[in-house]
Amino acid sequence: MSRALILSSFVAASLVGGGAQSLALSVLGIEPVLVPTVLFGRHPGLGAPGGGAVGADLFHNILGGIKAKGEYARFDLVLTGYFSHPDQVLAAAGAIDQIRAARAQAGAVPPLVLIDPVMGDEGKGLYVQQAVADALAEHLLTRADILAPNAWELAYLTGMAVTDPQSACLAARSLKTTVMVSSVPSEDQIGAVLAMAGEAWLACHPHLPKAPNGVGDLLSALMGAACLEGLAPHHALAQAVGGVYEALKAAIGDDDLPLVAMGRALSDGSDQVSLILLD
Numbered sequence: 001m002s003r004a005l006i007l008s009s010f011v012a013a014s015l016v017g018g019g020a021q022s023l024a025l026s027v028l029g030i031e032p033v034l035v036p037t038v039l040f041g042r043h044p045g046l047g048a049p050g051g052g053a054v055g056a057d058l059f060h061n062i063l064g065g066i067k068a069k070g071e072y073a074r075f076d077l078v079l080t081g082y083f084s085h086p087d088q089v090l091a092a093a094g095a096i097d098q099i100r101a102a103r104a105q106a107g108a109v110p111p112l113v114l115i116d117p118v119m120g121d122e123g124k125g126l127y128v129q130q131a132v133a134d135a136l137a138e139h140l141l142t143r144a145d146i147l148a149p150n151a152w153e154l155a156y157l158t159g160m161a162v163t164d165p166q167s168a169c170l171a172a173r174s175l176k177t178t179v180m181v182s183s184v185p186s187e188d189q190i191g192a193v194l195a196m197a198g199e200a201w202l203a204c205h206p207h208l209p210k211a212p213n214g215v216g217d218l219l220s221a222l223m224g225a226a227c228l229e230g231l232a233p234h235h236a237l238a239q240a241v242g243g244v245y246e247a248l249k250a251a252i253g254d255d256d257l258p259l260v261a262m263g264r265a266l267s268d269g270s271d272q273v274s275l276i277l278l279d
Contacts (some may be wrong), residue, residue, distance in 0.1 A: 001029060001030070001031050002029075002030045002031070002076040002077065002228050003030070003031045003032075003033065003071075003074050003075050003076055003077070004021075004025050004030050004031070004032050004033065004075065004076065004077040004078070004079060004224065005033050005035070005066075005075045005077070005078045005079070005095070005099070006018040006021050006022060006025075006032055006033065006034045006035070006078075006079045006080075006081070007035050007037065007078070007079070007080045007081070007083075007088075007092045007095070008021065008034070008036070008037060008079065008080060008081030008082050008083075008116075008118075008217070009036060009037055009038045009040065009081065009082040010034060010036035010038065010039055010040070011038075011040040011041070011042060011043055011049070012039075012040065012041050012042070012051075013041055013042045014040075014042050014043035014046070014213060014214070014255075014256060015212070015214050015256040015257050015259055016043050016213045016214035016217055017081055017082055017214070017217055018034045018035075018036060018037075018079075018081055018082075018217075019034065020214045020217050020218060020221070020257065020259060021034075021079055021081070021217050021218070021220065021221040022034050023259045023260060024218055024221045024222065024225075024259050024266060025221055025224075025225060027259065027260060027262070027263045027264060027266065028222075028225045028264060028266060028267055029264075030076075030077070030225055030228065033066065033071065033075075035059065035062050035063060035066070036054055037053070037054055037059060037081075037082055037083050037084050037085075037088050038051065038052065038053050038054060038082065038084050039051040039052065039054060040052075043213050045213060046255075053084035053085060054084065054088075055085075056085045056087035056088055056091070059085075059087075059088045059091055060087070060091045063091055063095050067095075067098060072095075072098055072099045072102035072103075073099075073102040073103055073105070073106040073108060075099050075103075075111050076109075076111055076112065076228055077111060077112050077113075077114070077224045077225075077227075077228055078095075078096055078099060078111050078112070078113045078114070079114050079116070079220055079221065079224055080092055080113075080114075080115050080116060080140060081116045081118050081217060081220070082118040082128075083118070083128070083132050083135075083136070084128075084132070085129075085131075085132065086129070086131040086132050086134070086135035089132065089135035089136055089139055089140060090135065090139060092139075092140065093139040093140055093143060096113055096140075096143050097143070099111055100113075110145075112145050112146070112224060112227055112228065113143060113144055113145045113146075114144065114145065114146045114148055114220055114223065114224050115140050115141065115143065115144035115146070115147050115148065116148040116149070116216060116217070116220045117136045117137070117140065117141065117147065117148075117149050117153055117157065118153075118216075119132065119133045119136060119153055119156065120133075120152055120153060120156060121150060121152050121153075121183075122150075122151065122152045122183070126156070133156075137157060141157070141175065141177070142177075144177055144178075145177075145178065146177075146178050146179070146180055146223065146224075146227075147175060147177055147178065147179045147180070148179075148180045148181075148182070148216070148219070148220045148223070149179070149181055149182075150181065150182045150183040150216055151163075151168060151181055151182070151183045151184050151185075152183070154168065154171050154172060154179070154181045155171065157175065158171045158174050158175065160174065162181065162184070163185070164184070164185060164186060165184055165186050165191075165193050165202045165276075165278055166278070168181045168184045168193040168195070169193055169195050169200045169278055169279065172193065172195035172200075173195055173200075178194070178195070178196045178197075178233070179193075179194070179195045180192055180193070180194045180219075180223060180237065181193045181195070182215075182216055182219055183216075184202070184204075186202060186204045188206070188207070189204040189205060189206055189207065189274070190204060190205065190207055191203050191204025191205060191241060191273075191274075192204075192219065192237060192240075192241050193278070194233060194234060194237045196233060199234075199277065199278075199279065200277075200278040200279050201233075201234040201237055201275060201276065201277055201278060202274075202275070202276045202278055203234075203237045203238045203240075203241035203242075203273050203274070203275050203276075204241075204273065204274050204276070205241065205242075205245040205270065205272050205273045205274070206272060208245075208248050208249065208252065209252055211248050211251070212248075212251050212254065212255055212256050212257050214256070214257055215244060215248065215257070218243070218244055218247060218257060218259070218266075219240055219241070219244050222239070222240035222243045222244065222266060222267070223236055223237065223240040225240075225267065226239045226240050226267065229267075234275065234277075235275075237275070238269060238273055238275040239267060239268075239269045241270075241273050242268070242269030242270030242272075242273040243265075243266040243267060243268070243269065243270070245270045245272055245273055246262070246265065246266075246268070246270050247259070247262055247266065250262060
């Protein structure tokens with residue numbers, strides 16, 4: 001069984017962040033280990049969330065316990081998401097390096113490291129501390145096998161406009177790594193662009209009514225799971241975007257994505273997703 005380390009938020013009563021990713025990966029047969037960066041009762045967008053941030057020392061010590069148990073060599077996938085303090089980012093960067101070293105020493109294939117630089121969104125702007133955004137840009141971007149910003153975050157990181165698939169591809173290429181950028185408008189649809197060395201793809205689907213929170217978190221988890229299946233990156237993209245689209249359809253009228261109810265259907269893709277070669 002594949003195993004994933006998730007470094008992100010835990011929100012008890014909202015299916016977002018690392019908690020949502022843990023559920024999604026579990027129903028797909030991937031064992032998750034979540035190290036929370038915050039412990040909230042509900043999504044902050046709903047009002048006072050309850051709970052609070054996990055202290056940087058506590059976060060570091062939890063990682064130390066996982067390492068001491070000998071777990072680092074067992075992680076096939078590392079997902080990072082929301083961080084509440086720049087020292088958490090530094091600890092995450094160190095853990096990624098140590099996991100790669102542990103896998104190499106054990107003769108295992110390198111882990112897939114998927115970095116979602118959670119820092120802001122369209123209409124909200126930057127919603128993490130500036131120091132967190134700066135630490136993400138300095139310490140985690142270069143450690144990503146796949147970088148997974150939304151369109152606003154990609155524009156923030158590159159200083160380039162991201163308004164359509166072509167501009168998303170151009171901005172992504174400036175980062176010199178594989179980038180999966182979400183929330184990219186494409187005429188009357190919306191989707192994600194995957195820009196790699198030598199090729200770029202768009203997976204898009206029709207717009208749906210207001211989406212619940214957690215869509216980007218789910219996309220990252222499904223992309224990681226699809227890559228662990230051994231799918232080619234563009235097919236992994238289509239499968240992940242399809243899973244998100246079907247979850248969004250099932251969630252119409254609800255505040256949360258129905259991750260457990262969907263089960264393994266999260267990896268079935270969708271016939272409503274178009275996969276287009278951009279270059």
